[in-house]
Amino acid sequence: KGKYASFNDIVDIDGAEGYRLSGYVDNAYQKKPAQRNKFDNEILKVDERVNIVFMVFNRSFMTIFPVPGHENFKWVDPESSQTYLEGDEAAFVHGILTLYLQSVNAAVQTGIWGEADGNLTHIKTYQHKFGGEIMPSVSKVKMEIAYNNYNIFSKLSRYYGMIGFFLLVLYFLHILRPRFRLHWPIRIGIALVAVLFIAHTAGLIIRWYISGHAPWSNGYESMIYIGWATVFAGILFVRRAQIALPATAMLASLILMVAGLSWMDPEITNLVPVLKSYWLVIHVAIITASYGFLALGALLGLISMFIMVVRSAKNAFRLNLVITEITHIIEMTLIIGLFLLTIGTFLGGVWANESWGRYWGWDPKETWALITILVYAFVVHMRYIPGFRGVFPMNFAALISYSSVLMTYFGVNYYLSGLHSYAKGDPVPVPSFVYYSLAVVTVLAVLSFISEKKHGATPAIKGESE
Numbered sequence: 001k002g003k004y005a006s007f008n009d010i011v012d013i014d015g016a017e018g019y020r021l022s023g024y025v026d027n028a029y030q031k032k033p034a035q036r037n038k039f040d041n042e043i044l045k046v047d048e049r050v051n052i053v054f055m056v057f058n059r060s061f062m063t064i065f066p067v068p069g070h071e072n073f074k075w076v077d078p079e080s081s082q083t084y085l086e087g088d089e090a091a092f093v094h095g096i097l098t099l100y101l102q103s104v105n106a107a108v109q110t111g112i113w114g115e116a117d118g119n120l121t122h123i124k125t126y127q128h129k130f131g132g133e134i135m136p137s138v139s140k141v142k143m144e145i146a147y148n149n150y151n152i153f154s155k156l157s158r159y160y161g162m163i164g165f166f167l168l169v170l171y172f173l174h175i176l177r178p179r180f181r182l183h184w185p186i187r188i189g190i191a192l193v194a195v196l197f198i199a200h201t202a203g204l205i206i207r208w209y210i211s212g213h214a215p216w217s218n219g220y221e222s223m224i225y226i227g228w229a230t231v232f233a234g235i236l237f238v239r240r241a242q243i244a245l246p247a248t249a250m251l252a253s254l255i256l257m258v259a260g261l262s263w264m265d266p267e268i269t270n271l272v273p274v275l276k277s278y279w280l281v282i283h284v285a286i287i288t289a290s291y292g293f294l295a296l297g298a299l300l301g302l303i304s305m306f307i308m309v310v311r312s313a314k315n316a317f318r319l320n321l322v323i324t325e326i327t328h329i330i331e332m333t334l335i336i337g338l339f340l341l342t343i344g345t346f347l348g349g350v351w352a353n354e355s356w357g358r359y360w361g362w363d364p365k366e367t368w369a370l371i372t373i374l375v376y377a378f379v380v381h382m383r384y385i386p387g388f389r390g391v392f393p394m395n396f397a398a399l400i401s402y403s404s405v406l407m408t409y410f411g412v413n414y415y416l417s418g419l420h421s422y423a424k425g426d427p428v429p430v431p432s433f434v435y436y437s438l439a440v441v442t443v444l445a446v447l448s449f450i451s452e453k454k455h456g457a458t459p460a461i462k463g464e465s466e
Contacts, residue, residue, distance in 0.1 A: 065093045066131030152203040157256035164249025214281045223259035227252045229292025241329045279351035287344025293337030301398035308448040316455040327391045338376045368408040375404045392452040
């Protein structure tokens with residue numbers, strides 16, 4: 001009952017029940033991930049936390065003592081130290097943690113912390129003597145503590161969302177009521193988003209400094225980097241179209257919100273061996289940045305189709321000009337995204353040759369990267385095909401084409417087995433919002449297509465009249 005439970009609520013140490021969750025945990029693990037319900041997933045999360053707490057209580061989690069002269073710089077807890085240590089070092093490690101915890105307990109009662117501080121100093125001295133070579137600097141430790149306390153990317157998600165929604169409302173008021181001017185709100189919005197973008201950049205740099213590697217090595221890091229690239233794309237195009245700023249702020253908010261979901265692990269970890277390469281900075285940065293530009297194109301396509309739906313005979317001429325402007329921006333963002341995606345894929349082949357001895361092996365990730373290139377190559381050239389000209393095909397294609405990016409980024413990792421996969425083909429349930437999104441996009445596409453037939457704009461993309 002209640003929001004929290006103690007360790008003793010879950011583990012009956014002295015009674016006959018033992019671990020009260022064992023039946024639920026066993027039942028959850030017997031199911032495939034796709035068959036687990038929400039209760040099963042929550043049970044597994046609680047089980048993980050209980051095991052971590054148990055490891056803290058029995059001190060096996062406290063691997064805080066370096067083994068002198070170990071070739072791999074191994075650190076051990078007091079219980080396992082007997083295997084690696086002998087003599088004075090073994091006696092010190094086996095006893096000092098117990099003394100420290102006892103002195104802390106006494107200090108809590110008396111308020112006198114001298115003995116506890118002294119024991120802590122002994123532990124630090126031992127660590128620096130035998131493990132100082134790999135210990136993080138004081139500045140890095142302070143930086144990581146500050147990084148965790150500020151929780152910058154979670155806060156940026158809220159701030160991007162608030163500013164983006166406010167500017168989006170003002171933008172629609174402006175296009176529906178031209179007398180409503182956006183000059184100063186847009187300037188203020190640009191300034192605020194610029195400040196958030198600087199904070200976003202600082203957060204990435206801090207994470208890079210703490211981890212010692214580029215902050216796009218796993219799912220969480222690549223998401224926050226895609227958010228950064230999306231905001232960069234919006235700032236790049238805001239002079240050409242005011243809608244780019246609120247759109248990019250809203251999209252960055254959504255991306256960072258997804259990054260903060262429970263199935264995205266924000267933990268800073270060491271790199272796996274294959275990622276310990278300068279190609280991580282080059283290949284992943286370029287190909288992931290392309291997702292930001294392509295995402296901006298998809299969101300602008302969604303907004304443009306919505307504007308098509310609210311058109312009427314009275315405002316058709318003015319809104320057609322707005323739709324045309326947005327369509328030009330979409331084409332530019334898709335071209336930049338396609339260039340980055342293509343270059344990044346070629347560089348990935350070079351990295352693959354260094355890592356695996358071949359440039360291309362039709363791995364699922366490689367295959368879907370190629371499919372995505374072909375999809376967007378078709379989209380940016382389809383204005384030359386009769387029947388695919390006009391603003392509606394471009395906006396609709398920009399929106400639905402992003403599904404190939406989502407498949408490349410998420411689908412391959414969790415549904416297909418390959419060298420790039422995280423889940424090794426063990427599928428997870430498709431989130432319910434995917435089906436709702438497909439239904440909304442379908443309805444919007446039908447309504448915007450009907451509106452385009454009725455109040456359609458003139459050809460909007462350079463080259464269509466040729």
